[in-house]
Amino acid sequence: MKRICYVSAALLASALNTMAYAEIDARAIAFNCRNCHAESSLDAKSSIPSLKSLSAQQIQQALLDFKYDKKPATLMPRLAKAYSDAELAAVAKFLSRN
Amino acid sequence: MAGLSRRRFLQGIAGLGAGVLSGCGGVPLRSGGKAHVVVVGGGFGGATAAKYLRLLDANIQVTLIEPKAKYITCPGSNWLFAGLANLDQLTVDYQDLQDRYGVKLLVDRISSLDAAQRQLRLAGGQSVTYDRLIMSPGIDFRWDAMAGYDQAAAEQFPHAWQAGPQTLLLARQLQAMPDGGVVLIAVPADPYRCPPGPYERASMMAYWLKQHKPRSKILILDAKRSFSKQALFEAGWTKHYGYGTTNSLIEWLSLADNPLLQLDKQNRVLTSEFGDRFRGDVLNIIPPQTAAQIALQHGLADATGWCPVRPLTGQSLFDEFIHVIGDAAHYAPIPKSAFAANSEAKACALAVTSLINQTAIAEAHWLNTCYSLIAPDHGISVAGVYKLDAANAIAPVKGAGGVSARTDAQVAATEADYTRAVYRSLIADTFG
Ligand SMILES: Cc1cc2nc3c(=O)[nH]c(=O)nc-3n(C[C@H](O)[C@H](O)[C@H](O)COP(=O)(O)OP(=O)(O)OC[C@H]3O[C@@H](n4cnc5c(N)ncnc54)[C@H](O)[C@@H]3O)c2cc1C
Numbered sequence: 001m002k003r004i005c006y007v008s009a010a011l012l013a014s015a016l017n018t019m020a021y022a023e024i025d026a027r028a029i030a031f032n033c034r035n036c037h038a039e040s041s042l043d044a045k046s047s048i049p050s051l052k053s054l055s056a057q058q059i060q061q062a063l064l065d066f067k068y069d070k071k072p073a074t075l076m077p078r079l080a081k082a083y084s085d086a087e088l089a090a091v092a093k094f095l096s097r098n
Numbered sequence: 099m100a101g102l103s104r105r106r107f108l109q110g111i112a113g114l115g116a117g118v119l120s121g122c123g124g125v126p127l128r129s130g131g132k133a134h135v136v137v138v139g140g141g142f143g144g145a146t147a148a149k150y151l152r153l154l155d156a157n158i159q160v161t162l163i164e165p166k167a168k169y170i171t172c173p174g175s176n177w178l179f180a181g182l183a184n185l186d187q188l189t190v191d192y193q194d195l196q197d198r199y200g201v202k203l204l205v206d207r208i209s210s211l212d213a214a215q216r217q218l219r220l221a222g223g224q225s226v227t228y229d230r231l232i233m234s235p236g237i238d239f240r241w242d243a244m245a246g247y248d249q250a251a252a253e254q255f256p257h258a259w260q261a262g263p264q265t266l267l268l269a270r271q272l273q274a275m276p277d278g279g280v281v282l283i284a285v286p287a288d289p290y291r292c293p294p295g296p297y298e299r300a301s302m303m304a305y306w307l308k309q310h311k312p313r314s315k316i317l318i319l320d321a322k323r324s325f326s327k328q329a330l331f332e333a334g335w336t337k338h339y340g341y342g343t344t345n346s347l348i349e350w351l352s353l354a355d356n357p358l359l360q361l362d363k364q365n366r367v368l369t370s371e372f373g374d375r376f377r378g379d380v381l382n383i384i385p386p387q388t389a390a391q392i393a394l395q396h397g398l399a400d401a402t403g404w405c406p407v408r409p410l411t412g413q414s415l416f417d418e419f420i421h422v423i424g425d426a427a428h429y430a431p432i433p434k435s436a437f438a439a440n441s442e443a444k445a446c447a448l449a450v451t452s453l454i455n456q457t458a459i460a461e462a463h464w465l466n467t468c469y470s471l472i473a474p475d476h477g478i479s480v481a482g483v484y485k486l487d488a489a490n491a492i493a494p495v496k497g498a499g500g501v502s503a504r505t506d507a508q509v510a511a512t513e514a515d516y517t518r519a520v521y522r523s524l525i526a527d528t529f530g
Contacts (some may be wrong), residue, residue: 024461025448025460027154028445031444032463035437035467036519036520036524038523038527039527046523047516048516048520074504074513074516075467078503079467079498081497082498083483
């Protein structure tokens with residue numbers, strides 16, 4: 001049983017890899033935004049904006065601007081460059097809804 | 099590829115071999131009805147995993163087991179030395195996890211683990227069974243690394259590498275030291291918890307000494323040749339603490355080829371392999387580390403002392419029903435930080451819900467961001483974004499991440515502000 005499971009897990013992993021992840025799971029990326037952009041409004045005076053009040057379009061534009069160095073910032077340009085435009089769009093959509 | 103529908107994608111995966119998805123996930127649930135996931139350790143990894151499991155799938159029962167009813171964060175603990183925080187401000191509890199997310203909390207310690215039966219025994223005598231176990235038990239210390247430095251000696255020469263009484267002890271020793279005294283900070287080789295932590299600590303101590311005991315010196319005795327954010331730290335030390343001059347409050351010495359071997363408690367002297375002797379008034383000895391005892395005891399670690407995992411799911415290489423995350427696990431090149439533990443926990447929670455619900459496991463994404471304060475108005479940062487590479491190993495995404503690009507006063511002040519804001523957000527995201 002155990003052996004079979006290991007083989008299956010390896011197969012699954014390589015399958016996911018070669019298929020280049022047909023669909024973007026925005027959650028896997030977007031959850032990490034909450035480490036800095038707190039969801040709760042408890043920290044109203046924080047200099048790091050909560051993303052809840054922004055539209056998907058606003059978040060997406062900001063992310064693309066960070067990625068292509070059109071909007072200066074201390075950290076976000078370093079992070080946004082890691083993702084494809086499609087991933088950033090999916091993340092923006094997820095964050096504006098959740 | 100973008101045009102592939104989710105359904106076809108899933109079919110594609112399933113078509114790779116009967117039971118690819120159900121091979122592991124199809125194991126009958128121990129609890130019969132709802133799946134039961136037990137999380138061990140209520141630090142940054144464990145608390146995040148427990149919360150996000152419940153957020154992702156309210157049908158999963160989640161039990162968090164942690165011996166301390168309140169948790170004191172290591173992040174922020176260096177600020178104590180500069181008088182910028184106290185332990186109360188760094189203390190959190192598990193009330194929100196219980197009330198808002200329906201996590202069941204057991205304030206107890208795991209004493210043993212029967213992996214074959216998928217059963218844990220708690221120090222209080224209770225037994226708990228699980229369908230999947232997520233372990234985030236943190237670190238332990240290697241007490242055999244330096245002759246004379248053991249658990250008892252740490253009561254006199256604190257490591258302060260687990261926040262709490264050790265942090266207070268070290269802060270009091272710093273305050274009691276005479277002006278003109280010497281602080282020794284002994285730093286281990288990689289990997290260890292919080293790579294920039296020792297240098298942030300030196301900075302915060304220097305900030306306090308500059309005001310109260312300006313003739314003093316901090317000597318960092320490093321087992322490494324270089325360190326995290328080195329150029330940024332050194333520029334900050336030059337700006338604030340006279341680094342590089344004879345009056346510098348901070349000196350850094352690499353002992354990469356000449357390791358510290360012995361502590362002479364009586365004379366407060368550390369001796370190196372070549373016989374160099376370093377005498378200090380305050381000795382902060384940070385020993386080399388391993389995964390926590392509970393992980394070692396149950397064979398979840400390898401010869402390195404850390405727990406190897408399949409990165410996509412966090413499953414232990416030694417037991418498919420046990421996932422290990424946070425400092426205890428081997429996620430290199432992701433560093434051992436609270437931010438990383440939180441990120442690993444989210445990827446793991448996503449994978450665990452997929453395994454339980456027999457759905458495809460999403461691509462994993464990890465993030466680490468680490469801010470350090472050099473002075474109250476001078477912050478610096480390093481960031482890393484990580485994904486699986488073609489060989490299914492964790493790798494930093496090329497062209498992303500890196501350290502603060504600019505170091506002018508305005509950016510330094512903004513990053514100091516972000517240091518505090520990110521601390522509060524990370525706490526809210528993990529425990530709130
Ligand atoms: C001085 C210092 C400063 C730091 N600053 C930062 C920072 O600014 N930013 C950052 O991101 N990181 C920072 N870190 C690193 C951070 O503290 C760790 O990386 C993080 O705590 C790791 O989380 P974890 O869940 O793996 O372990 P921990 O947070 O240590 O949690 C482990 C938990 O498991 C419990 N446990 C252990 N054994 C058992 C058992 N048998 N049964 C039940 N429970 C058990 C423990 O009680 C503990 O609460 C710092 C560390 C230090 C030392």
